[in-house]
Amino acid sequence: xxxxLPPVDxxxxxxxxxxxxxxxxxxxxxxxxxxxxxxxxxxxxxxFRAPQVHDELRYSVRHExxxxxxxxxxxxxxxxxxxxxxxxxxxxFLPGDGVGGAGAHWSGLHWRWLEWEHKMYSGTVAKxxxxxxxxxxxxxxxxxxxxxxxxxxxxxxxxxxxxxxxxNLRGRKIDGGNIFEGPRTSEFPNPPLNQSHNMVLFEKxxxxxxxxxxxxxASNSSRAYVNxxxxxxxxxxxxxxxxxxxxxMNAKASPHFTVIPLAARNPHFxxxxxxxxxxxxxDSSGKRAVGVTYLDARGRELEQPADLVxxxxxxxxxxxxxxxxxxxxxxxxASNTGVVGRSYxxxxxxxxxxxxxxxxYFNPFMGSGALGTWFxxxxxxNVDFGKAGFIxxxxxxxxxxxxxxxxxxxTPPGTPRWGSVWKKAVxxxxxxxxxxxxxxxxxxxxxxxxxxxxxxxxxxxxPLLRLTFDWQENEFRQADYLTPICEQIARKMGADQVLxxxxxxxxxxxxxxxxxxxxxxxxGDDPQTSALNKYLxxxxxxxxxxxGSSVFPQxxxxxxxxxxxxxxxxLADTLKHTYLKCPASLVSRA
Amino acid sequence: MxxxxxxxxxxxxxxxxxxxxxxxxxxxxxxxxxxGGAANHADSHGQPAPTPTAxxxxxxxxxxxxxxxxxxxxxxxxxxxxxxxxxxPSDEVGPGALxxxxxxxxxxxxxxxxxxGDRLYLQGPFIEGTPEQGYQMRMTPxxxxxxxxxxxxxxxxxxFQTTFDQLSPADRAAVITELETRKVTLxxxxxxxxxxxxxxxxxxxxxSDPIHGGNKGKGSWKxxxxxxxxxxxxxxxxxxxxxxxxxxxxxxxDML
Numbered sequence: 001x002x003x004x005l006p007p008v009d010x011x012x013x014x015x016x017x018x019x020x021x022x023x024x025x026x027x028x029x030x031x032x033x034x035x036x037x038x039x040x041x042x043x044x045x046x047x048f049r050a051p052q053v054h055d056e057l058r059y060s061v062r063h064e065x066x067x068x069x070x071x072x073x074x075x076x077x078x079x080x081x082x083x084x085x086x087x088x089x090x091x092x093f094l095p096g097d098g099v100g101g102a103g104a105h106w107s108g109l110h111w112r113w114l115e116w117e118h119k120m121y122s123g124t125v126a127k128x129x130x131x132x133x134x135x136x137x138x139x140x141x142x143x144x145x146x147x148x149x150x151x152x153x154x155x156x157x158x159x160x161x162x163x164x165x166x167x168n169l170r171g172r173k174i175d176g177g178n179i180f181e182g183p184r185t186s187e188f189p190n191p192p193l194n195q196s197h198n199m200v201l202f203e204k205x206x207x208x209x210x211x212x213x214x215x216x217x218a219s220n221s222s223r224a225y226v227n228x229x230x231x232x233x234x235x236x237x238x239x240x241x242x243x244x245x246x247x248x249m250n251a252k253a254s255p256h257f258t259v260i261p262l263a264a265r266n267p268h269f270x271x272x273x274x275x276x277x278x279x280x281x282x283d284s285s286g287k288r289a290v291g292v293t294y295l296d297a298r299g300r301e302l303e304q305p306a307d308l309v310x311x312x313x314x315x316x317x318x319x320x321x322x323x324x325x326x327x328x329x330x331x332x333x334a335s336n337t338g339v340v341g342r343s344y345x346x347x348x349x350x351x352x353x354x355x356x357x358x359x360x361y362f363n364p365f366m367g368s369g370a371l372g373t374w375f376x377x378x379x380x381x382n383v384d385f386g387k388a389g390f391i392x393x394x395x396x397x398x399x400x401x402x403x404x405x406x407x408x409x410x411t412p413p414g415t416p417r418w419g420s421v422w423k424k425a426v427x428x429x430x431x432x433x434x435x436x437x438x439x440x441x442x443x444x445x446x447x448x449x450x451x452x453x454x455x456x457x458x459x460x461x462x463p464l465l466r467l468t469f470d471w472q473e474n475e476f477r478q479a480d481y482l483t484p485i486c487e488q489i490a491r492k493m494g495a496d497q498v499l500x501x502x503x504x505x506x507x508x509x510x511x512x513x514x515x516x517x518x519x520x521x522x523x524g525d526d527p528q529t530s531a532l533n534k535y536l537x538x539x540x541x542x543x544x545x546x547x548g549s550s551v552f553p554q555x556x557x558x559x560x561x562x563x564x565x566x567x568x569x570x571l572a573d574t575l576k577h578t579y580l581k582c583p584a585s586l587v588s589r590a
Numbered sequence: 591m592x593x594x595x596x597x598x599x600x601x602x603x604x605x606x607x608x609x610x611x612x613x614x615x616x617x618x619x620x621x622x623x624x625x626g627g628a629a630n631h632a633d634s635h636g637q638p639a640p641t642p643t644a645x646x647x648x649x650x651x652x653x654x655x656x657x658x659x660x661x662x663x664x665x666x667x668x669x670x671x672x673x674x675x676x677x678x679p680s681d682e683v684g685p686g687a688l689x690x691x692x693x694x695x696x697x698x699x700x701x702x703x704x705x706x707g708d709r710l711y712l713q714g715p716f717i718e719g720t721p722e723q724g725y726q727m728r729m730t731p732x733x734x735x736x737x738x739x740x741x742x743x744x745x746x747x748x749x750f751q752t753t754f755d756q757l758s759p760a761d762r763a764a765v766i767t768e769l770e771t772r773k774v775t776l777x778x779x780x781x782x783x784x785x786x787x788x789x790x791x792x793x794x795x796x797x798s799d800p801i802h803g804g805n806k807g808k809g810s811w812k813x814x815x816x817x818x819x820x821x822x823x824x825x826x827x828x829x830x831x832x833x834x835x836x837x838x839x840x841x842x843x844d845m846l
Contacts (some may be wrong), residue, residue, distance in 0.1 A: 051841075055801070057794055195828075238821075363823075366830070405810065419679065
């Protein structure tokens with residue numbers, strides 16, 4: 001029997017952006033809050049001190065700040081007819097680990113999703129009719145819209161010191177910003193980062209093509225900045241050690257130095273790092289959570305009773321805990337019923353590499369994680385879905401993020417992979433190549449889902465989560481449509497050679513693509529197609545809330561952190577002003 | 591006080607040694623070229639090595655102590671030295687992997703947590719999956735490497751009646767090509783898995799920070815023009831648009 005600890009008011013599972021924001025916003029309630037983090041405690045100094053943090057092998061190649069698969073992983077298969085096998089090495093995505101979560105090592109692309117991206121189903125059907133939605137596609141609206149979230153988007157940008165340029169201030173469209181964005185109440189807190197050479201070329205080529213390029217909203221602070229909470233962010237050095245690394249300057253916004261230390265001002269707040277929550281415990285009715293069971297660093301099994309449990313882990317952790325704890329009806333592929341694990345989605349990365357002549361210098365090592373220029377002319381619902389034959393779109397961009405040479409040793413096509421010819425080609429190409437990339441939306445489908453694996457277990461003895469996912473025709477068509485546009489832009493930028501990077505093939509768990517996984521605990525208005533109500537509360541166990549991109553019904557063609565942070569601020573408001581005053585179901589089941 | 595002084599002297603001495611090391615690496619290439627009497631490194635002639643091991647001859651052409659291996663046995667070390675020298679030879683474009691210490695890097699990596707699979711899921715059952723499902727064996731990187739070396743040496747023994755490191759550079763390149771193109775089937779380790787591990791570790795060692803034991807004197811960084819880790823470009827990114835930014839690279843060790 002695990003040792004039972006004295007009860008607390010609130011347990012938060014996972015201490016990244018979501019958990020950190022909730023803990024900080026609830027600090028002034030004075031409630032007893034315990035935040036569990038499976039990984040280690042982290043501080044900028046000494047953990048992210050330069051020069052040691054600028055170690056490409058350690059952070060970018062060996063993924064020091066990501067999940068350790070020896071402890072837990074998932075199994076994967078492309079379709080339900082296959083046997084799923086464990087992801088034994090990290091590859092396709094890199095879930096974070098440690099205080100700050102993936103927020104400590106993200107790139108910093110900080111978006112507000114477009115208005116349509118919160119209403120993909122109704123927005124699509126209104127224009128094209130129901131018939132455009134394929135039978136196997138779980139196209140669904142968010143139960144709230146952009147306007148419900150605007151003030152939270154605004155708060156999160158100010159906390160992060162996001163650098164950018166507004167394209168829609170209270171309905172007034174502004175050239176140079178993203179004219180497709182929803183109306184904003186205020187300008188970005190910091191001006192855009194400085195552009196690298198490839199971005200200048202990209203912007204010009206995009207404008208000449210009639211598109212509307214703008215600087216990517218970057219939570220890499222373009223100047224020294226004090227946020228509304230009084231937290232100082234340093235100016236970005238454009239050091240090129242950003243994605244996958246901690247930031248020694250605190251220029252890349254991260255929960256470990258922004259919201260989490262403020263949460264700790266609550267004398268009743270406690271972080272338990274190196275503590276693995278195994279399960280949410282329910283009472284005998286199965287309708288009420290009574291706390292969590294966890295392993296401490298030594299491996300002692302402890303039970304932490306609590307009145308309220310907030311799951312704020314990564315997508316896979318949230319879904320796994322819901323399934324393993326038997327909260328909500330698990331999705332069953334055969335009968336197409338159940339909700340937990342349903343509607344897993346991903347993101348489709350594509351585009352072209354662009355090789356320039358020897359007189360063009362990109363200095364690829366000058367950059368930051370979110371430094372890039374982007375246009376949305378083919379993103380959101382800006383494409384005519386009826387004519388194009390697919391739903392969704394992609395952002396098209398060119399950026400300067402890293403020149404570290406384990407990751408960057410480009411050669412022209414046809415070059416041998418080793419030997420003297422290869423070496424000369426790397427030297428001749430290193431400075432002269434850039435890319436025009438797409439970041440595409442991915443819809444949810446009946447056949448793409450998460451459930452528990454029948455064979456494999458994690459190091460704690462729990463069944464692994466099983467991922468069933470493959471690219472579908474809709475996303476192939478999207479790539480077929482967008483790649484030639486990237487190619488045209490690259491040519492217009494002046495590239496001598498342009499190489500398409502994406503082709504029709506099955507999804508592979510092996511190469512890194514993106515850590516933008518979504519779904520599995522979707523929020524919505526219908527308990528038949530959502531695990532959570534619109535307040536992110538479990539339909540079935542009303543004192544369990546879930547926050548993170550696991551709540552998205554499908555994925556957009558841009559990064560998820562902006563809406564994840566905004567939803568966390570909204571959830572904190574819901575808890576503070578509504579739920580904690582009268583703990584009950586906030587939406588009655590029809 | 592005296593402790594402080596000693597520390598300063600120690601740091602200076604270390605910096606000095608590093609400069610000497612860098613200088614050595616830089617002069618080793620022209621020296622080898624002069625001895626070979628041709629434009630290329632002696633190893634690229636395809637002639638039988640004059641000394642027992644080709645790799646040994648390369649190492650001995652440098653006025654440096656022979657590396658001490660912590661993990662690899664003598665046969666494995668000889669294989670790795672010869673293999674990295676074949677994958678990235680020394681030539682007029684830049685330094686080779688062997689002279690940059692990549693064999694030492696691989697030795698250290700295989701003996702570390704990485705080599706022992708400390709971040710891999712290694713629980714069974716072990717079932718061969720699809721390529722999309724990725725690596726499915728129970729071997730750690732160090733086990734893979736050791737078994738693969740034994741496999742390749744057995745193959746070379748059968749074909750050439752000698753070990754890989756004893757082959758001429760041309761024959762070594764031919765064997766590496768066989769591995770790369772999966773023309774030979776190894777008995778223990780799938781050929782592709784072994785080649786890709788060897789290839790990946792060679793690249794990592796050649797291009798990573800010298801703190802890990804490879805890329806001595808920041809040779810590969812100088813070659814491609816990567817300025818290293820002391821990276822403050824806020825005042826340069828605009829100024830150097832479309833202009834080549836060149837500077838002496840800085841490594842982690844340089845800044846400590």
